[in-house]
Amino acid sequence: MVNTSSKNKPLVVIFGRTNVGKSTLFNCLVEKNQALISNTPGTTRDSNLGNVNWQGKTFSLVDTGGFMNFDFLRLKKIKAETIDELVQKQARDYLKKADLILFLVDARDGLLPQDMTMAMIIKKIIPDKKKIILVANKVEKLSIAPAAGDFYRLGLGEVFSISALTGAGTGDLLEIIMKKIKAPKDTSSSTKTDREEKTAREKTTKPNLIKVAIVGKPNVGKSSLINAILGFNRVLVSPVPHTTREPQSAQFIYKKSNFEFVDTAGITKHGHKENTLEKYSMEKSLAAVQKSNVAILVMDISEPLTKQDARLVEEIFERHKSLILVANKWDLAVDRDPKKYTHYINSELPFATHAPIQFLSAKNKVRINQLLDLIIDVNNQRYTMIADAGLNRLLKSAVKKHRPTKGRGTKYPRIFEFKQTGVNPPSFMVQVGPSQSLADSYLRFLENQLRSKYGFLGTPISMWVKKGRDVHGLHNS
Numbered sequence: 012m013v014n015t016s017s018k019n020k021p022l023v024v025i026f027g028r029t030n031v032g033k034s035t036l037f038n039c040l041v042e043k044n045q046a047l048i049s050n051t052p053g054t055t056r057d058s059n060l061g062n063v064n065w066q067g068k069t070f071s072l073v074d075t076g077g078f079m080n081f082d083f084l085r086l087k088k089i090k091a092e093t094i095d096e097l098v099q100k101q102a103r104d105y106l107k108k109a110d111l112i113l114f115l116v117d118a119r120d121g122l123l124p125q126d127m128t129m130a131m132i133i134k135k136i137i138p139d140k141k142k143i144i145l146v147a148n149k150v151e152k153l154s155i156a157p158a159a160g161d162f163y164r165l166g167l168g169e170v171f172s173i174s175a176l177t178g179a180g181t182g183d184l185l186e187i188i189m190k191k192i193k194a195p196k197d198t199s200s201s202t203k204t205d206r207e208e209k210t211a212r213e214k215t216t217k218p219n220l221i222k223v224a225i226v227g228k229p230n231v232g233k234s235s236l237i238n239a240i241l242g243f244n245r246v247l248v249s250p251v252p253h254t255t256r257e258p259q260s261a262q263f264i265y266k267k268s269n270f271e272f273v274d275t276a277g278i279t280k281h282g283h284k285e286n287t288l289e290k291y292s293m294e295k296s297l298a299a300v301q302k303s304n305v306a307i308l309v310m311d312i313s314e315p316l317t318k319q320d321a322r323l324v325e326e327i328f329e330r331h332k333s334l335i336l337v338a339n340k341w342d343l344a345v346d347r348d349p350k351k352y353t354h355y356i357n358s359e360l361p362f363a364t365h366a367p368i369q370f371l372s373a374k375n376k377v378r379i380n381q382l383l384d385l386i387i388d389v390n391n392q393r394y395t396m397i398a399d400a401g402l403n404r405l406l407k408s409a410v411k412k413h414r415p416t417k418g419r420g421t422k423y424p425r426i427f428e429f430k431q432t433g434v435n436p437p438s439f440m441v442q443v444g445p446s447q448s449l450a451d452s453y454l455r456f457l458e459n460q461l462r463s464k465y466g467f468l469g470t471p472i473s474m475w476v477k478k479g480r481d482v483h484g485l486h487n488s
Contacts, residue, residue, distance in 0.1 A: 020062070021070040021192040024105050026133065027115035028125045032148040036115060036175035037061065037074035040185070060261075065185045070192055073109075075102035106133070110192050111142055113184075114167060118147040122161040130165040140168060144187060147172045150180070220262075220269045221390045224300045226327070227309035228319055232339040235373040236309060237261065237272055240383070265383050273299045297326060304390050304435075305333045305469070307382075312352060312370070313343035316359040324363050331436045333389045333470045334366040337382065342372040365462055366469045389469040394434045397465060402429045402439075409460045418448035428477075429457070438473040445479035 025033045041061035059074040106112060114133065116126050137143060145167040147159035151174045162170045171187065173180035225233045241261055262271045300306050306327040310320055327334050338344075338352060349370055357364050369385055371378035406429040415424045424447035432438045441457065443449050454474050461467060 021110040022073065022105075022108055023063075023070055023111045023113065023188060023192065024073045024075060024109040025113045025115055026075055026102070026106060026129075028123070028129060031115045031117040031120075032175045033074050033115055034059070036113070036146075036148060036173075036181075037072060039175045039178055039181055040072055063185070065189060068189060070110075070188070073105050075105055103136075106136060109137075109142070111144065111188060112137060113188075114143055114145050114165075116145070116147050116162055116165075117149055118155050118159045118162075118172065119149045121158050122164060126162070126165065130167060134166070141191065143167055144184075144191070145170050146184065148175050150174050151177060220271055221305065221386060222271045222273070222303040223386060224273045224303035224306045224332075225309060226300060226306055226323055228311075228317070228323075231309045231311040232373045233309050236307075236337065236339065239373045239376045239379050240272065266387065268387050270383075270386070273303065297330075300327060300332060301330050303332055304393060305335060305386055306330075307335045307337050307386075309337045309339050310356075311340050312338035313340045313345075316356065321360055324360055324366075328362075328471055331471050331473065333393055333436070334363060335382070335385060335389055335469050336360070336363065336366050336368045338368055338370045339373055341370045341377065342375055344370075365467070392466055392468050392470050393436055395437060395465060395467065395470075396434055397431050397461075399430060402431065405429070405460055405464055406457075409457060412460075413453070413456055415443075416450040416453045418450045422447055424449050433473075436471045436473060437467060438475070440475055440477050442477040447478065449476050 025036055027033055037059055040063045061072050061074075063070055063072050112133070114130070116122070133143065134140070145162060145165060147162055147170050149155070150159060150172040159170050159172045171180065171184055173184055175181065225236060227233050241263065262269065264270070308320065308323055308327065310316060324334065336356060338356065341347060344352065347370075352370065353368055356368055360366075367385055367389065369378065369382045371382060373379075406426060410426070415426055417423055424443040426441055426443055426449075428440070428442040430440050430442075432440050439457075439461070441449060441454070454476070458472050458474060461472060
């Protein structure tokens, strides 16, 4: 269905028991707060993937969930049923694919029986010890350093002491990693001037990468949708709410278009209010929406829509992102009449009627390609630029249909200019006389005329009124 794009980067996997600082090391090396960090064992569920750039070269880094059931390391064939078992099975799969493994231990805790057991097992899975680097973490003080010597008993060679929290020793660790792997040169680096020019171009030019955030309530099938798109189990799928605690990204190519999908944590009604791990998951999810071009709201069509679905639509529109509504679990719907369900969704989400609806079954991989085609179309329409002549014709037609209505005062306004001022998302300026005003309802009328003529499928439109030299009345749909 799709081609995943690895770009032949070496794969380095961080491995170790729970709470040794794997996610902290991951964030330190990729130089982003991508992995969620908590003192709660098992915080990392899905394996985090990121890119590390060092001295002009790059490699892929994986932060795996901590192993709590060693049978998933010992046994080649074992069925994973619970969420923790799925995490550990996924981690084992990454270990087998790795070009290099960072076996992380906790210098403050010292050598524990779990470390001994994991070392014995990993040596059986990976017979070549040269593919394993033993790293003692949490060496923030010199007094802790001697304790790292105990880890030589694991039989994995030299112990490299670091502090992922402060970054101490991580530069030396990266030097060692680069000596052991064949990393390609990083061609993405550029000078400050290059970056500034690129940023200026991106304001008006459609980028090559389509960034898509998948959002929705827990258990509506977001992770199943990504797995269906990619054609393999890239992210964990489980009926347990909040299985995905951290945004998980995957890049691939489809019909010569580059995609980056981000699967986010399920956003709940109480997530923002409670001081819990879920609260921070929600914040990361909304941050992922902010960085996207297109947001996909996944809904379980076999269940009634809720106020939370409407709230998620508002969150997406507030960030001026294009929206596609995915009615998932179509195989479970009663009657399966698209017209009937479209009417129902539009009645529940009346402010999102310009958003297209895709009925599909992620579980059965039904209509996945149609969704990808729709994403390409919606993303393209974010960059639609209308010539002034076309807007003038549209304005004349609109005025004939409906005379401009005043916002305040007694004088009916006259529109002197209707002009597009930007893309991504499309924005328009309406100019009236210096002492005139235009009703918001007329702005919505003009928006509807634009959509009727030019589409803007699923795409928000920003419209503002210019009166003389002053700008007022910002309107966002």
